[in-house]
Amino acid sequence: MQPSGPAAAELDASLEQYLRVRIFKIIVIGDSNVGKTCLTFRFCGGAFPASTEATIGVDFREKTVEIEGEKIKVQVWDTAGQERFRKSMVEHYYRNVHAVIFVYDVTKMASFTNLKMWIEECNVHAVPPFVPKVLVGNKCDLREQIQVPSSVALKFADAHNMLLFETSAKDPKESQNVESIFMCLACRLKAQKSLLYRDMERQQGKVQKLEFTQDANNKNSCPC
Numbered sequence: 001m002q003p004s005g006p007a008a009a010e011l012d013a014s015l016e017q018y019l020r021v022r023i024f025k026i027i028v029i030g031d032s033n034v035g036k037t038c039l040t041f042r043f044c045g046g047a048f049p050a051s052t053e054a055t056i057g058v059d060f061r062e063k064t065v066e067i068e069g070e071k072i073k074v075q076v077w078d079t080a081g082q083e084r085f086r087k088s089m090v091e092h093y094y095r096n097v098h099a100v101i102f103v104y105d106v107t108k109m110a111s112f113t114n115l116k117m118w119i120e121e122c123n124v125h126a127v128p129p130f131v132p133k134v135l136v137g138n139k140c141d142l143r144e145q146i147q148v149p150s151s152v153a154l155k156f157a158d159a160h161n162m163l164l165f166e167t168s169a170k171d172p173k174e175s176q177n178v179e180s181i182f183m184c185l186a187c188r189l190k191a192q193k194s195l196l197y198r199d200m201e202r203q204q205g206k207v208q209k210l211e212f213t214q215d216a217n218n219k220n221s222c223p224c
Ligand SMILES: Nc1nc2c(ncn2[C@@H]2O[C@H](COP(=O)(O)OP(=O)(O)OP(=O)(O)O)[C@@H](O)[C@H]2O)c(=O)[nH]1
Pocket: 030, 031, 032, 033, 034, 035, 036, 037, 038, 039, 052, 053, 054, 055, 056, 079, 080, 081, 082, 138, 139, 140, 141, 142, 167, 168, 169, 170, 171
């Protein structure tokens, strides 16, 4: 027997709300030891992990954020930097990815010069140009050991059409900055996907059904 009355309506509403939660897949890539796991942990868990080990394959973390009243699930793919731990998984990383975060360690020049290789890998896996990408220089708390000047990183980011964030997963004062990296991408994706939904709906003649249209005009909502 079908449930009826308010209970059924409530069930319907929550089901609808549940179904409306969009999921954005964001992958975090870069050399081993640059702090990818710590950054994703800081964003999803709100703290710096007491200890970490090299990631094997991939670790998933999730956080639900609210942007302009819409709940969005940010699904973070924390990938392995070591070649031997990532080989079998690479195809999965890039499949249907919505955004990419490239991470280097500001105290290790090699991790910055290797970014070319990570970008190349992205291209080889045909990540479309409209997929937003950002550059993150981590470990800024180690001020005395910085090897990658901000000006050089900025130039590189500009040349690759990426925003640059310099931050520290470790320093609690920087936690807002870490949050901004993911929120910036989520906002961009929300705006981008809203346009997409609107176009699809328009083609199907039901523009009104999904009320995403206002996002396309609201460009000021992105924290960056
Ligand atoms: N000082 C400092 N250390 C950090 C920071 N972020 C990470 N670390 C340290 O850097 C080391 C490597 O961090 P991970 O997050 O495991 O590095 P990863 O990029 O995930 O490495 P793989 O999983 O091997 O690819 C650990 O010892 C962390 O404690 C930071 O912002 N500041």
